[in-house]
Amino acid sequence: MKKVLFGFLLIASCFTFGQKVKYKKDLAIVDGKDFVIVKKDATSDDNYVISSLKGDDLFYLKLNHYLDSKFIDRDNPQGKVHYFEVYSPDLNTTYFEYAFNFCFMCRYTEGFVKTIYNAKVINEDGSVNMDKLQLLSKKMGFEFSKKRDELQNSNGTNTVIIQDSRPRNGVNISIGR
Numbered sequence: 407m408k409k410v411l412f413g414f415l416l417i418a419s420c421f422t423f424g425q426k427v428k429y430k431k432d433l434a435i436v437d438g439k440d441f442v443i444v445k446k447d448a449t450s451d452d453n454y455v456i457s458s459l460k461g462d463d464l465f466y467l468k469l470n471h472y473l474d475s476k477f478i479d480r481d482n483p484q485g486k487v488h489y490f491e492v493y494s495p496d497l498n499t500t501y502f503e504y505a506f507n508f509c510f511m512c513r514y515t516e517g518f519v520k521t522i523y524n525a526k527v528i529n530e531d532g533s534v535n536m537d538k539l540q541l542l543s544k545k546m547g548f549e550f551s552k553k554r555d556e557l558q559n560s561n562g563t564n565t566v567i568i569q570d571s572r573p574r575n576g577v578n579i580s581i582g583r
Contacts, residue, residue: 427516427523434519441523444515454515455495456522458532463495467518469506472554489550490518501539502546521546 428435432445440459447453447466456465467490478485488506493499504518522528525542529535 427519434515436519436523442519442528444519452514456515456518458528460532462532464528464532464534465501465522466493466495466497467491467504467515468493470550472550472557474553474557487550487553491551492518500548502543503548503550504546505550 426437429444432443434441434444442464443457443459443461445455445457447455450468452469454467455463456467457463469488470491471486471488474485474487476485477487490504490506492501492504494501504521506514521542525538527535527539527542
């Protein structure tokens with residue numbers, strides 16, 4: 407009974423304290439307030455433009471990936487690791503990288519919208535608070551491109567050891583060790 411009660415309270419707290427992001431067409435609404443406009447980039451697949459409510463471009467999210475053998479499984483046979491590179495609207499500055507999570511019930515950008523909302527990166531007037539963006543950039547970092555470069559620089563020198571783990575039949579006798 408205690409486990410059921412604890413589980414219920416845990417789930418209830420997640421729904422109570424978590425930000426709810428809803429979408430009406432391209433408009434992202436966080437906790438009942440219009441927040442930003444999220445549009446898919448018309449020139450490339452799976453890239454997004456984040457704009458203020460006034461229509462000024464704030465961020466450009468570029469989907470990127472690399473191959474990592476540690477992530478190979480039944481659902482990901484190639485071992486692709488996806489992430490967003492967050493750029494300035496003019497594409498000259500990369501602010502940080504953001505983990506891309508496949509989600510069947512939500513939009514791909516929902517986690518990013520929650521992150522910039524919680525970090526208060528966007529001011530009430532729709533402009534970007536550069537101090538808070540710089541702090542968020544330091545927190546998020548560039549772990550994906552570092553890992554990608556590390557894997558590309560290894561030039562396929564990973565050693566795979568295949569061990570025969572079948573049990574042997576018969577009796578093993580060791581004499582004279």
